[in-house]
Amino acid sequence: MPKIAVLGVGRVGYTIAKTLSQKYTVYAVDCSETALRKLHSLDNLHTIHGDLNNPTSLEKIGNQVELVVNALPSHLGYSTLQTILKLQKNIVDISFFSEDPFQLDNLAKSNRVCAVVDSGLAPGLSNLFLGYYENQLPITHFECMVGGLPLERTLPFQYAAPFCPRDVLEEYIRPARFKKNGNILSQDPLQNLNLIEIPTVGTLECFLTDGLRTLLYTSAVPNMEEKTLRYPGHLQCIRVLKAANLLQTESVEFQGTSLRPIDFTAHQLKECWQFKNGQKDITIMLLRMKTPSKTLSFRLWDTYDTITSTSSMARTTGFTCCAVVELLLQGSWKSTGVQPLEFVGKDEKAFRWILNYLTSRGVQLSQSEEKFPDKPNPDSP
Template sequence: MSNIIVLGAGMVGSTMAIDMAKKHQVTITDFSEKALEKAVKKCDKLIPEILDVTHKTILQKTIKPFDLVICAVPGFLGFETMKTIIEAEKNVVDISFFPENSLELDALAKEKNITAIVDCGVAPGMGNIILGYYNEKLKLTDFECLVGGLPKIKKWPFSYKAPFSPIDVIEEYTRPARYVENGHIVVKEALSDCEFVEFENVGTLESFNSDGLRSIIFTMPHIKNMKEKTLRYPDHIEYIKVLKESGFFNEEKININGTEISPLEFSSKVLFNEWKLGDTEEELTVMRITLKGTNEKGENKTIVYNLHDEYCPKTQTSSMARTTGYTATAAANMFLDGLFSEKGVFPPELVGKHERCFNYILNYLKERNVIYTLEES
C-alpha cells in the first residue's frame, strides 16, 4: 500500500481519489471545503485537506510525505503546479491539461530523478497510448482522433453539458487548432472543417478542428498526417460560431454603466448554468481512434479503436470522469507496480510504446468497464 495525494477534488479528481483508495491510502486536497466534503461523502476512506496549490512552499511541504502525486488542478494552474511538484522531487501523474508544453520540464525532471506522466486522460491520454503502441508495430502515415463528451438528453439550443468549467470549453472553441498535413504543421481556426460522422448507438455527430494533438506534434514528427477533432451534436457549432463572431468570447473588457467586464467572463457566467452537468445527469463519451500505416511486409493496415462509455448509476460517476480519471489511475498503479520507471516528463505516447504498459492500462480500464473495441483491416 502506497501513500498517495490527489491535488483537486473536482469531478475527475474525486473519481481518481476514490479509485486509488481501493488499494492505497489517499489524501485528497482542494481549495474548496465543499468539494472535499462531497468527495468524502462518496468515500469515507479519503483523508481531506484544504490546500491552495499557488502557495509554493506550502504545496511542497504538503506533498513531502507522499509516494506519488496525482494532479487534477485547473489547466491555468497546471504548469506551475507541475513544476513545483518536480522541484520537490516527487513523482507525478497529471491530468490538468495545461496549455504550455510539458516537455519544457523534461530536463528538470531528469535532474531531480523523477517520473512525470502528463496528459493522462482520455484525449489527450488514451488516444496517445494507442498511438504510441502501434508506432512500434507499424510504419504509420495517419492518425485521427475524434472525441466528445455529450449529454444523453439534448436540450436546445446547445445540446451540450460540460463536466468542467465553461471557460475551459470556450478555450477549446477559441484556441487555434494545430494539425499535421503532409508532414507540415497547419494552423486553422477552431470550429473549422465541420463534418458529419456516424456513430453506432448515438447517430450523427458533428466534428470540428480543435487543438488536441499537443505533445505528439513533437514526439511523432515522422507521421505525415495527424488530426484531432471534437464531437458535438449537430447544430451546436453553428450556435457557438454566432456567439464567437458576435464578440461574446472576447477577453478585452467593455464598460457597461461604469462597470468594466470582459464579454468572456460574462458569457462563462451565463453558460455555466446552461452547460452545468448535474451530479447524476446521464452523459456519454464517444471516441474513435484511426491509425493507418504499413507492416513489415509492406501491407497497408488500418487500426480503429472505438469507445462508447456512459454514466455509471451504480457509482454515480460521470463517463467523462471515468474515462479520464481511470486512465490516470491506471498509469499511477502501473508506475507504483514498477512497470514504468524511466525518469523525465512522459506524454502518454511514450508510455504506450511499451507493450506491458499498454496491456496493463487497457486491462485496468476493462476491469472498470471502460472498454475499447478494436477493428483491424
Template sequence: MTHLVILGAGRVGGAMARDLAPDFDVTVADRSEPALARMREAGIAARAANLADPAQVKTAVAEADLAVGAVPGFMGFATAKAILEAGKPLVDISFFDEDCFELDALAKAKNLTAIVDCGVAPGCGNLILGDLSRQWDRIDAFECLVGGLPVVRTWPYEYKAGFSPIDVIEEYTRPARYVKGGRTVTMPALSEPELIDFGGLGTLESFNTDGLRSLIRSFPEIPDMKEKTLRYPGHIEKMRILRETGFFRKSPIPVGDGQVVPLDLATALLFPLWQMEEGDEDFTVMRVAVEGEKGGQRMRRELNLLDRYDPATRTTSMARTTGYTCTAAVRLLAAGGYARKGISPPERVGQEPGAWDFIREELAKRGVVFREG
C-alpha cells in the first residue's frame, strides 16, 4: 500500500494529507481550487474533481491502493459506494446519514476492507468500547461526551465549526437515539440538556445527538449506551429556536414572488459566523466511560481527552483529533494490523487485538493523548 487518494481537501482532509505524505504517495482530490492550491504549496499532489459525481470519484481513485473519504456527510454514502465499486479499500470520516451496512455486501463481494466513521466521535469512543468488549466478560454501560469549541467565545453563537458546517446542522436536526434499559429510545436532537463540569474548562452543556450510530447494532446486549455533544451553555436554546422556527427546513417556502429554501438562507447567514479563520484556536474535549464485569469483578474505565489547536502547524484541534484517528487507521491497514473484509465501523476495528493500542499510540505521537480518569 503506497498510493493513497484523499477525497476532500478541506480542513480535516488537508490535515490528513500532510500527516500521511511523509510515508505514502498521496494525492488529494477536490473541486475547490484554493484548497487544492494549499495542498500543492505543501508539496502534495492534487487534482480537480467534482466528488458529487460518482464517475469522477471512480476516476480519482483509479490508481489508488487505498482511498480516504473526507467529504461532507450528505455526499459520504454515494462517495463510499463509488469507491467500493471501483474496487478500492476505504477509510472514511464523512459521517453520512445512511446505514453503512447497506454497503457491506458490496465490500465483501469486492473482497475489500472499508472502515467507516473513523474520526474522533464517532470513532475513538467506538474503538475504546470495541477493545473493552474483547477483554471484559460483560459491559453494562457506555457513555461518550464530546465537543469541539473555539477558545474565544464570540457573541451571539460562541461557536465555530471545526468540520463541515452543514454536518453540524445535521447533528441538530437528525433524531437522536440512545439505549436505556435495553431499549432503543429516539429523541429530538438537542434534547435532555445537562450541565457538566470539566477541569480546566469550566461548565459545558451536553445534549442528545445521534452519535451512537452503529454501536446500537453492534452491541445489542449492552443495556445502557448514550452519546452527547458538548457546547458552551446557552447554545442549545439558540439552535432550538432556529430549528423550531423552521430555518433548518429543506423544502422551499413562498417569499414575495419567489421560493426560498429556509436551510439555504440559514446557512448563508450562519456559516460566515461559524467559519474558523486562519489562526483561530479551538479545543476538543471528550470523556468516554465504560462499566461492566470481568472475572466476577466490577469494572469501570474512563478515558479523557483535552486537545488544543497546534500553533506550530496551524492545525485545528478538530482536524487533529478527527484526522489523525483516520490516518492512524490507514497506517494500521498498511501495517497489516486489520484485514477484515466488508464494512467495519470502528468498534469492529477495536475488537482486533492491539488495534486500539496502535491507534492510541499513533495519536499520542501527534500530541493527541487519552488519559485515564
C-alpha cells in the first residue's frame, strides 16, 4: 500500500488525510497536537507531531513515503516544495505560496518527479477546466468567480475562514493580476467591486483577486480575470483594516517589540472568523469561457456535509487534491516537472477522472451554453 505524507492538517488538510486514508497509508504531520488528535482513531493513518519549518524534519518524513501533499500555510509552501523535490518525491501542493512555482521546474525535472501545484478549487479546478476547453476551442475570454461563505450571515464581517486567516488576508493584499488584450495587468484587489445575483444565494459582491497565477503564463487566452465572492459589506470591513494599516506587511516597533501588523490582525481574526462546530457553509464557483461563436458557463455548488461534519470548502478543495494524488499513484499522469492543473486538463482521461471523483462525492457541477446568432453575410441578397 503506497504511503503518503500530508503536511498540515487544518480544516482542508484534515479532509485530505481522512479521505486518502480510506485507500492508502497516510502520515499526517502538524505542529498542533490538537489538530492531530482528531485523526487518531482513523485506520491506515499515523500522526506525527513535528516542526515543519525545519528542513531536517521534512527530510525525515519525506524519506518514509512515496508522495507528499503540501497543505501548509502559504509562507511555508515554497520552501517545503523545494525540500520535497530535492528528496525526489512527487508532490501535490495546495499551499498558495506567492513565489513562482516554475522556478522549481528544472529541479523537479532533473530529479524526475512531478509537482502538481495549485491543486485546490481556484486556483486548481478552475485551471483544469480552462486547460481542457482551451485545448479544443478558440477561447477569447475567461472569467472565474469563486467564494466560500458561511450559510448564516453575522455582522460585521459576514464571513468565516475555511483555511488559515493569514492566507485569507493574502487575497486582499496581493496585487490582483489579470489579462486584457494579451497584456498582464494588475490592480489593488480592494479598488473596485461589483454586485452579482446568484440564484438561491442572492446578491453577492465580487472583486478581482490574484487567483489566475500560472494561467497568466501558460494560457494563450487574451482576456482573463478571477474574482472572489463575499456577502455585501464584507469588503468595506477589509478596507477599514487596510486604512488603519492593520494589513501592513512591514514590521513596526511597538513597546520594544518588532511585529508585522498583518500577522497581529490574522491572530486577532482567528477566533472571530473561526467556524463553530456544525456551522454550515456553501461554496460557489462560476466559470465563463467565451469564443467567437458561443459562451460556455460552468457552475460548481457544494454545501456542508452534515454526515461527516465537513465544510464545503474543505470538500471541494480537498477532493480535488485527493483526485490528483490518486491520478499520480495510479500512474495515470507521468509527466515530470512543475505541472499546474491546466496541463493536466489537456488530457481528457485525467480531466474526466477528476470531475468524476468530485461528483461521485456529491459535489454538484453543471454546464450551460449560449450560442451567438450568425452574423448576416453582407454579400447575400
